[in-house]
Structure formats: C-alpha cells, structure tokens
Amino acid sequence: MPDSTAAGLPLIVSVDDHVFEPPDLWSARLPARYRDSGPRVVREVSGAAADPRADRVPVDVWCYEDVRIPLNSSFAAAGKGAAEVDGTPITFDAIRPGCYEVTARLADMDLDGVEASLCFPNMFVRFCGQRFLEARDKKLAKLCVEIYNDWAIEEWAGASAGRLLASPIVPLWDVDLARAEVFRNAARGVTSVCFSEIPAKLGLPSMYSGYWEPLFAACAETETVINLHIGSSSTTNKTSPDAPFIIHTSNHYGNSSLSLSDWLMSGVFLRHPTLKVAFSEGQAGWIPYLMSRLDGIWRAGNAFMGGDALPDPPSSYLAEHVYACVFDDPAILRFLDDGPLPLDNICFETDYPHPDGSWPNSRASAQAQTRTLSAEDQLKVLRLNAARLYRMERITADAAEPAR
Template sequence: MTLTADAPSGVTPTEQDLPRIISVDDHILEPRTLWQEELPAADRDLAPRVVREKVSLHFSGGHYGFTRDDPDGHWCDLWLYDDLVLPTGLLHAAAGVPPEEQRNIPAIYEDFREATYDQKARLVDMDTNHVEVSINYPNTFPRFAGQGFAERADKELSLRCIQIYNDWMIDVWCGGDGRGRLIPLTLVPLWDPRLAAEEMRRCAAKGSHAIAFSENPSKLGFPSLYSGDWDVLWDACTETDATVSMHIGSSSTMPATSPDAPLATTMALSSQNAEGSLCDWVFSGTLSRFDDLKIAFAESQIGWMPYLLDRMDIVARESATGGVELDRPPSEIVKGRVWGCVFDDQHGLNSRDAVGLEHILFETDYPHTDGTWPESRAVAHRLCATAGMDAVECHAFLRGNAIRCYGLDRFGIAD
C-alpha cells in the first residue's frame, strides 16, 4: 500500500471486504413517452416529447450547438418541449462505452445500456458495481434541478409536468423491486417558492425526502438565498426531514475563464460552483435560521472545503470588511449539516480530518463519462487505501454518512 506524505496510516479492508456502496449521485434517462401518456391530448403538442431525426453536434466558443435534419448526421432522439429543442448525445449516458469511443455525437436511447432507463436492468448494473443504494438526478431536458421546466412560459403546464415526473420517480422508478434501493429525488417548481414547498410536502407524503435544488437560483433569474424568499421551502424541508441536494451545473452555468477556453478548463474548475453556493448558504444566514436543515453537494468533490471554511471564518470575523453577522463561525455552522461528494478526489480523502470525515459521501455518477461503473468498488478501494483509511472510516465514507445525510433508515437501509 502506497501512502502520500500527508495521508495517515491505517489498515484498509481488502477490496472484497468493503461494504456495499451507497451512491448519492447517479442519473436516469427520463422515459420518452411519459408526459405524452399522462397529459390530456390538448397539452401534448407543447409537452415534452421525443422525435427521431438525423442531427450533427458541434462545440465552439465554449458552447454546444447542433444542426437538425442533417443528412450527414447521426440518428438522434430529439426532445421537444414548448420552445425547447434538445438533442440526446452519447455523452449523456456513456456507461459501458470504451473511453476511446466516447464522443460528442448524437444518440438514440437504443445506443445506451438498457440500465440507463430501465429499472430491472439498473438493479443488475448496481449489483455488478457493488452498489446497494442509488439516488438519481434527471439526465436530459429537465436538467439537474428541474430548471428545464422553470424556463418554459406556461407555468401551469410546467407544474403538471413536474408532478408527473415526481410521481413516476416515486411510484415507478423507486417503487416495486427498486424500493429501498432506488431513493426518490423530488423536483420543485423553482419559479415559486410557495409552490415548491407545497410540492415538497406532497412528495414527502408519498415517501420522497430529498429535493433537487439549484446551487445558485439567482443565476436562473429567481430569488437568491439572501432574499429570504426561500424560507418557506426550508420550512417544508425541515418539517419533512428532507435533504436539499445540489448538483454542479444546476445553476445552468459552469465556471469558465474565456469564451475560447476548452471544456477541460471548465471541468477542472467545476468545484467553484459548490464553493460559491456554500458561501451563500452560510452568509445569507439560512443555515443559522434553520438549525435542522441538511444540504448536500453532488459531483463537487471535497478537497476545497478546508481552505474555504478557513477563509469564511476570517471574513466573518472581520465584520467591517465582510458585512455579515453570524451567530457562530462558518466552520461551526456547517458541522453535521453540509455534505460533499467524492468520485475521485484523493486530496480530499487525504485531508479528511480537516474536512471532517462525517461530511464526505461517495458517488459513482452512473452513467456519465466521469462515472466509475463497473469498477466503482476498485476505485473506492484505491482511494481509501491510498488515504490509509481503516474499516470504520471506509464504512462511513461508502455508506454510513449517506444514511445519516438522507435519513435512509426510513427506507429500511441498515447501517
């Protein structure tokens, strides 16, 4: 076993002895016919639907683009929803595709593993990957916090579409054989905090106790955390013991340095969104006002946390400079309240004492290009062994922390 200079030593279990994984960030390809089947005929022309066309994709100036009805393109499942046109790409769900074949090209659902959209096949892929439990974010047009619904003009239709999605997520995707293994994640209408609270409570009554929220709603044109407008939603989350989950990119923006910077620059800077979001949650006083509220950042990694918390503590002490008054230092406010996710952050695990091991969750990011299927257990073992983590620490990292963060005991998931 090789240890880095700053990694404490410990006896790491063998790969075969690691506990079954709870992945708090995976994704599901939404059913192509869901809204067409559930909505009345009068709404179907504007509702989400899929058409199949030949499409070509391109990336330039920091943005993806596409051309429809391109005779030289690839067959593509194209999502249409009101004024939205969104092509499905191979990179939406590249699990099982050899790395050298993972390209930004159009795709149809049949190009993907069946497990990306079929529950029975997903459970098999989870077993293959040593994963017992999975939480799934949307993967196509809804985007990670449901902002695809929030951007449409007809908000009544958008709300019905969100409710259809949530009912499908709770009753179908997470029901039947998936109960206790696939954990529901509720979308809320981001354009109206009171409606969001009502939908949160409705879904909690059906058994969903986590919501997907934006890391920065202000970027979407909605109230910021500093406004206090979202307090009605945090009341609902507190009452129902629901965890607020924020995926990177859920503000529909990603860090960039210049219009001509390659995608690699954005990918390397991806944790910046979570850093800004945590500042908002603390300096807005939201985490102080709602002592029982729990939040989690998906795909954010965690190596950035020690520096940011130190810096936030300094800024909070210098009230003349920082302009905030808090009841405790930020590093105290977040304890036991804020979690970050790791899929490959060796520095973060090596620094776990500074981060706080109890704040660290594991994800497989199935079925994305960053995902570790079907080698997630091997990846987890490499991370844990290199960091010198013992059996107790490995258990907390791979499942115990997730059970506490998301209250998974209510689903019958034992520690």
Template structure:
C-alpha cells in the same frame, strides 16, 4: 484490503435518462401535444421537444460501457445507450455488476434541478411536467426495486407556494431529497440572501429532507472563455449542453476547462449560504454538495473564518457562529474521486463525507466502482470507510436498509 462484505455502497449522485413515455403517460391530455416528447430528427438522433424548443441528449450523459476514446458531445439515440441508462430494472443489474447497493438518480432532460420546466412558456404545463417527473421517479423508477433507489424530486421554482405544496406532496410519497439549483441567481431568481425562499426552507427543516445542490444545476458553469457575443446573449449563464446546442462554444475554451473546475461552483454556493443568515434562521437545514468534491472544504472553512474575523464588524454577518461551524453542521461533501480530500477527511468530518458513482456519466468508472473505491480507501480504518461509503448517506437521507 477491499471493502468489507457488510459495507454497502450508497451512491449519492447517479443519473437517469428519461425514457420516451415518462411524460406522455402522465400528463393531462390537454398538455400532451406541447409537453415533452421524443422526436427523431433529420440526422436520425433522438431529441426532446417541448413547446417550440428542442433538447438533445448530450452524449457525455450516457457513456456507461464506452471507452473514453468513444466519448463525445453529439446527441444520442436510445439504442446508442446501454439499457441501464433508462430502464430501472436493467440499472439494478448494472449496479449489481458494479458492486453498488443503492443510488440517488438525478434528472437528465429537465436539467439537474428542473431548469427546463422553469423556462416553460406555459407555467401550468411546467407544473404538470414537474409533477409527472416526480411521480415517474417515485412510482416507477424507485418502486421497481425498493431499497435500491433513493427517491428524489424537483420543484416548480418559479412559484414558492407551489414549491411548498409539491414538497409536501412528494414528502408524503417518501421522497428522501430534493434537487435544487446550486445558485438560483443565474436562473433569474432571487438569491439565497433574500427572504424569498424562507417558506420553502421552513418545510425542508420541518420534514428533515436534505437539499441536494448538484454542480451546474443553476445553469452557471465556470471555465468558459466566453466571446463577447455569447456574453451579450447570456451565454455565461447557459449550461454546457445549451451552449453547445447553440454553437456558442465553438470559439471558446474546451469543456475540459469547465470539467476541471466543477468544484468551484459548490465552493461559491457553500460560502453564499454560510453568509446568508439562513442557516441560523433554519438551523435544521441540510445540504448535499452533489458532484462537488471534498478536497476544497478545509480550505474554504479556513478562508471563510478569516474573512469572518476581519470583516463582520461592518456587515450584516452573524457574530456568534463561525463559518467553519456552519459548514460542519449543515453540509455534506460528495465526491467521485478525491485523494486529497480523503487524506484530509478528519478536517472535513468523517460523518460529513459521501461517495458518488455518477453512472452513466463520463466520470463514472462502471463497472469497477466497488473495486476502485475500495482501493482508494485502503489506508482508511474500516469504521471510517463504512461511514463514507454507506452510513453517512443512509443517515442524511433517512434511507435505512430494507
């Protein structure tokens, strides 16, 4: 039986392609010349320039409407993409065609968690870009179709106090989630185990806003058999797009290895947070594991409990709460396709699973999402289906139907 008509799909992980005026329309005049701007390169491709750096749009980020045989890593022009990639009004039409009611759209040019602005040489410019992107997402993208987009923000991660201030600002504008690096360490920042992030965790707890941890947002991507030269240059902690741009992946494993291992990023992140002590200190924290899959969650709960049983006596590990309890309380698993995870959904928790569409990326099945999601849930009771495709996302995001 297909999805019932009253069940709306809320995708907790889609993506948008920033149009060329996102920053020029919003930055103070003193930043426009060095700020993000689209330039046509010598090969006729559209690439972002910021300060003295160049950032191409990698082709796999905008393949909606293409056959897999047409996929590629080469940079794109905007006229190589269908308008729904960068136009929120056109996107709603694509969502209607796909049978999707609402979507949470992560950044593209800034990196999923704002990595590009973290690396800005002029941190005042970086902060202005963060604010400009957030205002674009809330006031233009989401406001174009109220109720159809989940407002998301990014933060100036190099400055915790500035991050606190920006979180409060966007919370007052109606943001429902914030994209945060799945691990800050590869970006050169303190780990989840430090007290560095505590002022920010306190505001997330106070506001009830969940933290979205998107695969690869911390810049580490597993699965590359890195050459010695790439490792020496920090290649192990560069994103897929950066390493392809720099030509550092030519003699390494294909990106297919990384794509197949994407869930391992969020396994690492989850266990890191579970043993950090922060979930006990801030018991209201909520984490969305974007594009992380769900099939691994029962295993990691079992394994973490086994480690806790045997090794908590000589380490600063909480004696009162088992890791599996913390996982069940603080984390929401997010999947695109995961047959094994759905078979083990009761081990994960029916109220802790959310569905993703991933438009316009290469894992998306647009325009057949509703059909294929429905087929994948044929053996699941209707009340559980409704929780997975809609109600869990609305609850954790505090995003009711209009």
C-alpha cells in the same frame, strides 16, 4: 449482487447518479390537450437534406414548446469507450438500458458493487428542473414537474425494492408551489429534493432575499435534504469560450464554493437549525481553504466585509448542516483530522452514467479513494453516512445490529 466483503469493502450507497427520462414519460401521462406542446421524443434524421452525400443518421430529439434537445452520447457514457463519448446525437437504441430501465439499472448496480443509488434528473430535465423554469406555459410546466416526480418516486424508485431513491424537482418559479411539492413528496416517504446551487444565476431571488424561507422551512419540517448538484445554476466556470471542456469540468467546484459561502453567510442555518444540504458531485478538497478564509474574515469582525453576519465562525455550522459528495477527491480523505468537515459528513458517489462516472469500476475507485481510512471509516464514507442522511432505514438498521 457482489459479496459485500469483496476487496475488503462494503457495498456502496451512491449519493449521485442519474436517470435518463424515458421517451414516453410525459406523452403517456399528460392530458390530451398538452400532447403536442408537452415533452415528447421525436425521431429525426441528421445530415443536410440539401446534400445527398451527407450521412443520414437517426437521432432522438426531445421536443417541448419551441425547444429541441437531441439525446447526447456524453450523458449516457456508461459502457462506452472514450472515443464513443464525443457528444454526438444518438437514439435511445444506442443507450445502455440501465440508463432508463429499472431492472437493467439494478443489474448494473450489482456489477458495480452498489446497493443503493440516489438518482437525479439528466440532460432534458436538467439537475434541478431548470427546463420547466424556462418554459412559457407554467400550468403545463407545473404538470410536467409533478409527472416527473410521480414517475421517479412511484415507478423508478417504487419498483426497485428500496435500492433506487428519487431526488424530486420543484416548480422553481413559485416558492409556494415549491413548498407544496416538498410536502406532497415527503408524505410519500421521499427524503430529499433538488435545488439550484446558485438560484440568482437562474434569474431567481438570491439566498439573501428571504424569498426562499417557506421552502427551507418546509424542508426542515419534513427532514428533506436539499441536494445542490453541480451545474444546477446553468453556469460553468471557464476561462474562455474556446477552452476545452476539461476546464469546465475540473473547475465545477467553484460554483459549489460560492454556493456553500451563500448558505453559510446568509444565516439560513441559524433560522432553520435542522436543515441539511448536500453538495452533489461537488467534491470537498476546497472546503478546508474556504472555511479558513471565511473564518479569518469573521474573526476580524469587519462589518464592511460582512464578517459580523454570524454569531459563530462559519465553519462551526458544517457538522450539523453540510454534506460533501465525492468520487475523485482523495486529498480530503487524507487530511480529515486537520479539516473542518467531519468524516461523518462525507459520502461517496459513482455518477452513473456520466463520463466522470466510475461504472463498472466503482469498487476499485472506492478502494483507491478510501485506502488511507480504517475499515470502520470506509464503511461510513461508502455506505453509512449516506444511509443516515437519506434515512435508508434498512441499511441503518443492519448497521446497528451487533456482529455475530
């Protein structure tokens, strides 16, 4: 592992990375009666069979019920040049082993100056388990959720000596099952769970419906942080169907903005005073404007606008409940003194192995992002805020030790 004093920076605790689901994750664990319909990887050959001149390239494809999802190079960009990250179908042989093997991932973290990493699902499961929400057979889907979580907690995180943290998914189609899954995983020491940034966009009850109260109560009771990853509403902000992907990616924060507005104005934090949420990969530069706007409407007290929904300004709930996760947002770190989001609520991420990810240059990226901060504040943003939020006891205990 790199020297923690290299470049004057602490080792990083990344709050948003991803793990590729191994090809046998479900096929090796599901009951035999589900092997033919459950998730499994099949190696196929691309190219038009009718054209003997076409390239015949092997491709690994996730098959589940009637869904077929080829592996995509853009979701496994770590170690690839820009020209290789083109969205083409690939096989597991073409993926960096750190994407799905624990030992290789830890080695890649060592190269990058990352001590610990919170890991989300990747392209097949999707960022809050939408794949299983969309499945027809919900008994099988529930088994798939539980198998994924067992693997992520016991085998992926469990084999990492505390350096890899799982962010489990829940059966989104049933709040009581979701609540039970939170309790099941909290009993094993898990400190977070994935949820949709905007559940209504998945055809689920909205944040204002009251439907999700049992889940939120379970998270508050178990101190389980709710992770709201961009893209977990299965929607993107785009100007037109033919707009380049840079339009989608650079405007992802729009869903985070809508999501934070819902979390504040629905009064969830009033009903669950210990609940905490993290906007994974959402950045934070948009938060000061949004709070200014929401607070202004609240102060006007206009019932038609809903400005009378909270007893205190919306921004007053940020410090106790809301965490921002950044990797390319130097502006928010320059203007912390003037903003509503405390520095203690900002965490850093590397987004391994996605195209936006900073591997293997995360330390240089962290240095550039936090160069305006003091050494003490760098330590918070790059390490301690995340360790405290996700209750990484060894890291927080080390921080409490007096300097020698």
